[in-house]
Amino acid sequence: MAATSISPSEACTLKKALNRLISKTSPSPRARTRSEPLYVISLERYGRDALFALRFPDCISMSESLFDATITDGECKIRASLDPALNTLISGNKLHCGSVIRNVEFRYLGDDDGDTGCFHVCNLELDRLCGGDAAIRALASVNLRELPWLTSEPKAGPLRSHRSSYLPLWNNQDFCGELWRDTPPTEPEDSDEEEREDIGSTVSLAEVRRHFLSGSRRYHGALCVRIFHKSSLMYYGRPDQKCECPYKAELQVADGSSNACVVLWNSVCLDWYRVLHPGQVLRLCQYRVKQSFSSRTGQDSEPRIEISLNSRNPTALISIIPKNLISPDWVLPDLPHSFICGEELSRCPQGQICDVLGVVMFVGRTERLNKKDGQRLEEYRWIQMIDRSSDKPFTIKLFSTSQPDVQSRICPSTSSAAYSSVVLPKSPLSYASSVFLNAVALLVCTRLMLFRGAVDRATAFEYLTNTPLTQVYCTGTGCSPVMPYKGLRPVRQFLSWVKQLDEGSLLERAVIGGYFSYPPLPVSLNVFLENTPGAVLVSGGEMKLDCEKLNYKEKRHFVIQCVITAACYHHRQDSGRTQCSDLPSAPLSPRVPRQREAEPHRTSVKRRLFSRDGPRKRPATPLHQLPAEDDPERDSSLFDGAMEFLVGEQNDESDEEDDDEEEFVTAPSSPRTSHLGLTRAAIETLPRVFCFERRHVQAVAVGMQVNSFHKLLRQRELESFSPAPCYKGYFTLTMRGESLSDGVTLDVIFLPASPGNMHWMPVPLSHDNSWESVLSHGGFSPHAPPPSPADLITTANQLTNQRLVCVIDACALGGERLELVLHRAFPLR
Incomplete structure (x- = not known):
């Protein structure tokens, strides 16, 4: 319904619920809407101030952030502060821009310490059944910018804190809002003359x-x-x-x-x-x-x-x-620079500061890393580039550089045909030919630091990452930043090389989004323990509790002992979706089909499991205390009571198998039915083919949740991109925790690195491509043709009774979705 009237109609849900609060004729200080849907059309974050304890005395231990939301019923809109008790819904991306909410409880707060009156949301119910596009469908004909405010237009800044501007929704490093100027301010005419100093010479x-x-x-x-x-x-x-x-x-x-x-x-x-x-x-x-x-x-x-x-x-x-x-x-000095090429990285010392210039071949999805003991979440993306020194890409872990307008639009190389209708901004690289500028996206990153990781005692991988002074410059992003490095010899040489590139071969290799982890981990458990002194072995119950605490797009590594109970291969589909193949798989226990059938109900089960009478958390075991792999005492000490089972032919122990099934398939509130992970890869998991014409849609698909309704896209648009050709399919592995007391089943994605995949190359170590070798190396041997998925599935009985120390990457994708990806699985003999 279009907003054509100046004031809300009598049927306006918000007006009916809040009119008595505004006029102060209600005997109650609160008002609640009923079952009619309301829609969140913006969400803004800011830091709390010294008056927080007075305003919210019951929430002093909550997050340091506060949130304001703009809410509409389609007839009018209001801006309201959100109670800090709702922060956990936002941090998990359950409540977000585009959410449908019902039964919303409001208060109207009068003037307080100079604040103007404002609405405050005390409580609400999320409508999880209406679908992700419900708000877009409901407000398709509504001009949200012209919708009238229920009362006078609220102040521009934060409602419940004396802060001048809002913060970005997902980090503290970027600027946010229109207060940040992009042109020089004029000198104030009424400056204090007593304050002015004699400028002189x-x-x-x-x-x-x-x-x-x-x-x-x-x-x-x-x-x-x-x-x-x-x-x-x-x-x-x-x-x-x-x-x-x-x-x-x-x-x-x-x-x-x-x-x-x-x-x-x-x-x-x-x-x-x-x-x-x-x-x-x-x-x-x-x-x-x-x-x-x-x-x-x-x-x-x-x-x-x-x-x-x-x-x-x-x-x-x-x-x-x-x-x-x-x-x-x-006598001003020239700008210093320290450009190096990708080939030189392997000869540079650890910690060297350098500048790099390259053609972007891969841009990963945005993820977050928890730093400072959980007090700070930092956004980052993985980027791969090539330059004139080598056809092998070098890798950058790029955190926020306070350049959101540039970083959010970094994309892989693009075609000149796609650029033909686009007017590129003028830049200091304009001396390059227009053909060159139209062909590829160039990225300059300055003041990066070199880091290394070891695969074994003889093989190391390096990558670059930010320093506090890192700056990013990119062509093809739609913005025109100052690029102070024009005319330098390394840049001129690079441009000459780019003009000779085969654009078609670049496009075939360009990849965007998807799971990516770098550098590769060691292929031996002993080397892994040496290189990861702080690693801790957790139980399935501990992992479940920690995964519940993950914030939206927060990624974390877990080390857990597991056994594999099922393996399945999912073919890549041209439509961008995957489905399980009809390949023979390792026999599943009878409980597995029930688990998959019950998957839609897992969300409610998971919530009930976190009651106070849930499983008691035990102290985590430092991994450096693990005995050696050949220690005969192992079974009677650390691994005493570990789960053992048979994945193979049915035998006389079928009765015991049935008993175990009965124990596992219990009422939803039983802690023995815990599940973690997704049984199919999410759209965020698989890397996608880059499409320049739809680059803005892809930027949303691989980025963070937006904070404004006009940036929202329909789910089918985000899901419409085909997986990158370098990925033919993926495995799903069902794992059980180390002991009966855990009762935790993990549904884990496994994306093995394979020869010829420049995006994710296997480690340069030969092996026999058996299940054990593929899991411990993270992929296939680079010196032999990889086995077919059918061959691997039919040999899954190699994993029978095999205890594995697994390194699993967990990432909260938003809502109730938890992605688990197997990084390494080290066998314990």
Whole structure:
């Protein structure tokens, strides 16, 4: 229904429920809507402040984040704060933009410490049965931007915290909202004259440093410096702070005499962070000087200075000097660079800082990593590129660089035909031929750090990842960032090489999204233990409890002892979907078909299992305490009581098998029926063919949940991409936990690396392609043709009674969906 009236109609669900709250004629301070559906059309996050304990005295131990939601019934809309008790629904992506909610309980909060009145959602019910596209269908004919507000339009900022801007929904590193300027601000005309200092002539960094070390605290003169590096944003807001704009960012700058760190504080970040880029020349006035952080913490042997730019006391004056006005008398240094090619990475020392330039061949899905003991979640994506030095791709684990407009649109190489109708932005790479720019997507990443991982004592893999000063530049993203590296010799050589590439072969190899894990793990349990000293062996019950705590798109490794009870192969389908083949499989116990039939009910079972009278958690076992594989004492110590069973022909123990089935198939509330994982690969699991014409849809499909309704896409659009040709299919393995007391069954996806798959190459070690070797190596031998899936399935009896130490990657895909992917399985003989 289109919104044509200025005010909500009498039939408006929100008006009927909330009108008495607004007019204060209701005897109750709360009002609840009934069974009519409401729709969440935006969700925004912000940090709580020092008044949180007064506003929410019952929620002081909740998350440090608060959320505002815009809700509509199709007739009008309101913006409301959400009770912190609902945060867990958001962190698991159960409540999100596009959710259908019912029986919503509201309060209307009056003025409080200067806040204007606002609605507050105390409780709600999620409609999980209406389908993922219900809101899109219901609001298809509604112009949401023109829907009237139930009351006057709410304030632009956070409703229940004195913060100036919203945070990104899923990280703290990016900027978010329209307050972040992308053009330089004008100098305020009414600046405080008493605060203004005598700018005078230009001074050097060396002079400022001498003044500071001599004890002087006033500086007469402007600094003219070149930006060398720019850091990512730092949000330092804490619940006990009242700072409205708790941001800082650093610039590494230099002039002809010295170098220093310039720090942008608070609202200066809002005005200038997006405007400033490496390579620019700045004129800085009315700054403060103090000892640098590295000097204060003893990291530098010589004292260094830090230039602070604030919005007051005094108000810093910042201006960008055009190239034609840069005086040669300033003797400003050129921008430093340290480009290396992919072939050189293997010869570089661990921890080296470098810049790279390449053609993007693979862009992974967005995932999150829990850091700082669970206090910080950081987004990252895996990227693979090639350059002129080698046809073998090199790999980057790219965390957020506070460039969301660039990073969210990084895509693999694309065709010139697809680009023919697209007007590319002007960039410093414009001296390259238009054919070259139309053919591929180039990515420049600066200030990356080299890391290594070992497969065995002789074989290592390296990858690059962020430093605080990493910057990303990319063609073909639809934005036009400053690219300060034009004209450099490595860049010119690279462009000459790209012009000679075969575009067709690049497109055949381009991949987007899907599960990816790097670097490869060791192929021996002993080497794995040596390289992973902090690894802990968990029980199935412990793994289940920890998986329930995973946040949306959070990925975590688990090490667990299991035995395999079933194996199945799923063929790749051209439609993008997979289905189980008719290949013969290892005989399943009678309980397995029941498990799969009951799968739609697992969500409710899982919730009941987490009652207080559930299984008691036992202390985790550090893996370094495991006995050696040939230890004769093993069966009577650590592995005493481990589950043993037979996967093979039926025999005289069929009666015992039936008894075990009866024990397993119990009432839904029994802790012995726990299930984890999905029996089929999710759409997020399999890498997809890249399609330039639909790159915006693919960006949503492999990215995080959006926070605004106009960015939502129908589920069928996200599911319509075919798996990449390098993936012919995948295995699903059903595993049982190590002991009867666990009662946990794992449904695990296994994507073996195979020869010829440049996206996921097998480790360069030969083996016999038996089940045991394939599981311990994570894929097939690179020096022999891989066995057919049918051959592997028919030899699944090799796994009979085989105890395995499994490394499993768990990722919460949103809602109740938990992806489990087998990374390695080490046999215990």
